[in-house]
Amino acid sequence: MTKSQSVAANLAVLFTCIGRRVSLLNSFRRAARQLKVNASFFGTDTTELSPALQLCDKGFLVKPVAHADYTSELLSIVKRNQIKLLVPTVDLDLKVLAQNKPKFAAMGCCVLISAPDVVDICQDKRKTYRFLLKNGFDTPVTLSVRSALxxxxxxxxxxxxxxxxxxxxxxxxxxxxxxxLFFAKRIPNPICQEFIKGTEHTCDVYVDFSMKVRCVVPRKRIEVRAGEVSKGQVVKHPDIMSKAARLVETLGAGPGVITLQLFLTRDNRVKFIEINPRFGGGVPLAIKAGANFPKWILQGVLASKTNIRFDGFKDNLIMLRYDDEVWL
Ligand SMILES: Nc1ncnc2c1ncn2[C@@H]1O[C@H](COP(=O)(O)OP(=O)(O)O)[C@@H](O)[C@H]1O
Ligand SMILES: [Mg+2]
Structure with missing residues (x-):
């Protein structure tokens, strides 16, 4: 892996902070094959010890997101390799990508990111709460620690x-x-929320390039490891689906996949807790169930027609994840 080499391709895609996103990378490769598109998949990370980076057609080592040179490094990778689509995978660089989206667009690269004000609402849980409340969505009562006390x-x-x-x-x-009082001193920037009992769900909401919500896949979180779903099941729940679609439309998030987190309470109330304006870690389940987000996104970039059904995915599919290895 050298920084200076460049690779030409019909359609070049770059994933930032690619880390462990092997399954997402592979689903884009599959989508390109289905579309008979000659595509190359690149990734960035801060270390070569990154499984998905090793499995890209080419990997780029970059400075950490907080470094002043992060954006210029990405812009130069995009320029040298004629990247047409940039896909973020974690929360870290969403803000900087949203702010610099026009610079990438000027190079012919579409960044799969929401507008800066949308990212801001999602990344500040106090603002998320206010947005949900103002727009009539159910959500746990959220207070500052001082106000809770x-x-x-x-x-x-x-x-x-x-x-x-x-x-x-x-x-x-x-x-x-x-x-x-004890934990408020130990947790940085704490907020105090009503504790919700219920079944936790995640929704993958697909927003196309004309900013229309086209498909919503709810997944029940059966088991979570280190904040990421390790066992999950698709649940075609019409009320969750319509509320999730209305939320994302109201927020104006997209294009791309927006990941919502919510609790379904015993009395069937849908309480939203978080909005992540990027691919969630458990998205391979929705893709496997038939919500072919990578294909729809590549079609969007190529300006070809998509055939998407709002509920066109298999119900009840279960995903059980396990670790795999990359050998260097
Ligand atoms: N109000 C709440 N009541 C009960 N559990 C919660 C509540 N808020 C968050 N959680 C649990 O904590 C996890 C992380 O919270 P979340 O708001 O998604 O923050 P983040 O993913 O940014 O750390 C959730 O997936 C959920 O299991
Ligand atoms: Mg979360």
């Missing part, structure tokens, strides 16, 4: 998490004021 009556337990958190980091269930 000043409540005369608070329903315990509560859920503490950072308003700018990701990957389930720094979360805690607190059962009383003492625990709340």
């Amino acid at each position: 000043s409540q005369k009556k608070l329903n315990w337990p509560c859920f503490l998490k950072p308003w700018d958190g990701y990957a389930s980091r720094g979360n805690a269930v607190v059962n009383n004021r003492k625990e709340l």
